Amino acid sequence: MKILITGGAGYIGSTAANKFLDNGHDVTIIDSLITGSKLNIPKKSTFIKSDIGDIKKLKKHINHKYDVVLHFAALIDNQESVTQEKKYLKNNFLNSKKFINYCIKIGIKNFIFSSSAAIYASSSEKMNENSLITPSAPYGKSKLKLENFLIKLSKNINYVILRYFNVAGVEKKMRSGFRINKNKSLFNNLCKSYIKKSLFYIYGKKYDTIDGTAIRDYIYVSDLVDVHYFFSQILKKKKIRTIINCGYGKGYSVLSVINKFNNLLNKKIKYKFVNKRSNDIGYSVADTKKLNYIYKFKNNKNKMSIMINTSIDWYKKKNK
Numbered sequence: 001m002k003i004l005i006t007g008g009a010g011y012i013g014s015t016a017a018n019k020f021l022d023n024g025h026d027v028t029i030i031d032s033l034i035t036g037s038k039l040n041i042p043k044k045s046t047f048i049k050s051d052i053g054d055i056k057k058l059k060k061h062i063n064h065k066y067d068v069v070l071h072f073a074a075l076i077d078n079q080e081s082v083t084q085e086k087k088y089l090k091n092n093f094l095n096s097k098k099f100i101n102y103c104i105k106i107g108i109k110n111f112i113f114s115s116s117a118a119i120y121a122s123s124s125e126k127m128n129e130n131s132l133i134t135p136s137a138p139y140g141k142s143k144l145k146l147e148n149f150l151i152k153l154s155k156n157i158n159y160v161i162l163r164y165f166n167v168a169g170v171e172k173k174m175r176s177g178f179r180i181n182k183n184k185s186l187f188n189n190l191c192k193s194y195i196k197k198s199l200f201y202i203y204g205k206k207y208d209t210i211d212g213t214a215i216r217d218y219i220y221v222s223d224l225v226d227v228h229y230f231f232s233q234i235l236k237k238k239k240i241r242t243i244i245n246c247g248y249g250k251g252y253s254v255l256s257v258i259n260k261f262n263n264l265l266n267k268k269i270k271y272k273f274v275n276k277r278s279n280d281i282g283y284s285v286a287d288t289k290k291l292n293y294i295y296k297f298k299n300n301k302n303k304m305s306i307m308i309n310t311s312i313d314w315y316k317k318k319n320k
Contacts, residue, residue, distance in 0.1 A: 007072030009036025014176040053095030081139035092142035110235040128287035165247035169307035177314040204276030213254035217247035247286030
């Protein structure tokens, strides 16, 4: 297959690029390198340094049909989006809209879009694909806008919208990792605290959860990429238009993740509680019945340990 990946210099996009290259497919990457790193880009891929909204530039490089577009390119800081709403609307929705329209114009019809659980309303229950949708921040709103745009185009395209919960870990070959700008993920920050022996801050301790800290559903990045690969093969063969939650359906509190880190490491991560951040919710766990009906993950045991160990191994390698 000929695969076009936006945001292929980022954490998930570069992991996906390696997966497709490993299986003999032709991969072209578009990335502005605003948040991604050139070091993440696989050597066997074709790289185009460009913003996805710069259609004039893209016309010089992309003028033929690809089998599937994997659209990862986006700004992803939920808190930053609150103070820079216009920036997130332009980058995540308006520029994406321009890019997708251009793809359709040159004959590309198959899209996989990396959406987010951030589109859902706050809830104490697991979220399925039909749960109430009320994004709490502009980041989630920008993702929802593009979802709706793709759905409106459904007569002309095929799409798989993947709503990610929290992605963690590093592929076992250690080719891609957290080498991106402004990475504020829990696992990235825990690794940083471990390596630099710095204090880790927990935002909020009065959530209505088992230990008062926020609960999230974490999915191993390689499993998530395998889901993309699986649906790419389906899109190549038949029409499909669907929305899928991507998680394991199991929630971990911030404290339980820290305790798991500490149990696996020789050194302990010290932490301090601070005030919760605006727009943070207490509970976000996927109902994965739809995904599990279509796709079965392999080696389901010890996924949290795999996510932690690969993250630490990558950080140790990076900081040698």
